[in-house]
């Protein structure tokens with residue numbers, strides 16, 4: 001066994017097996033700190049390490065380091081996958097707005113999958129600070145992914161279902177006023193949630209994906225009020241966007257989420 005040679009650049013390294021086949025592309029990308037002995041993978045006899053070519057470097061994050069003795073080529077693990085959209089546009093929400101928003105969401109999916117590989121490498125290497133920092137980023141990204149999925153899946157053409165299946169008739173006007181008010185005043189997310197502790201519904205906001213989450217709150221209806229969610233179409237008229245959102249809520253989806261949560265949180 002031998003260690004990687006000392007390479008004093010913040011780069012990617014390509015590992016080849018005795019037959020010259022590439023078995024892994026490794027390196028540091030997330031955290032550009034000098035590479036020291038603790039970061040060097042052990043390489044079996046006959047395997048070689050060299051600086052990656054640009055084409056090989058592009059494979060970083062798509063290939064997970066494997067024990068070269070077990071090398072059979074690249075493997076790409078299946079991780080997060082984007083949910084399909086049920087619509088291309090919605091009344092008041094243009095195809096372009098939704099398409100760009102969905103593309104942004106898929107970017108989060110790609111990023112989380114990439115970082116998950118880096119996180120596992122950091123844990124394997126015992127790099128506590130790096131693992132902690134990536135873990136924080138992963139939490140942020142997981143929220144971004146889940147919140148966007150709840151948002152997209154909670155809407156349908158012109159709305160569906162009955163709000164009364166979730167919110168009692170005498171509470172609907174007050175709920176709507178509060179939810180829209182929070183939307184107007186927030187910069188990230190507005191969420192109608194179920195609190196399994198008090199067994200009640202409540203609204204809360206998240207300033208961004210990683211800030212304002214409520215432990216054990218079960219999101220039922222999620223409204224994105226980031227600027228990217230409305231400004232391309234509505235510029236500063238945020239209320240017009242909120243009105244469009246409210247018109248397209250799929251209350252059947254919201255009701256089913258509530259039913260499932262009530263069943264599992266007893």
Ligand SMILES: [Fe+2]
Pocket residue numbers: 101148224226228229
């Ligand atoms: Fe968004």
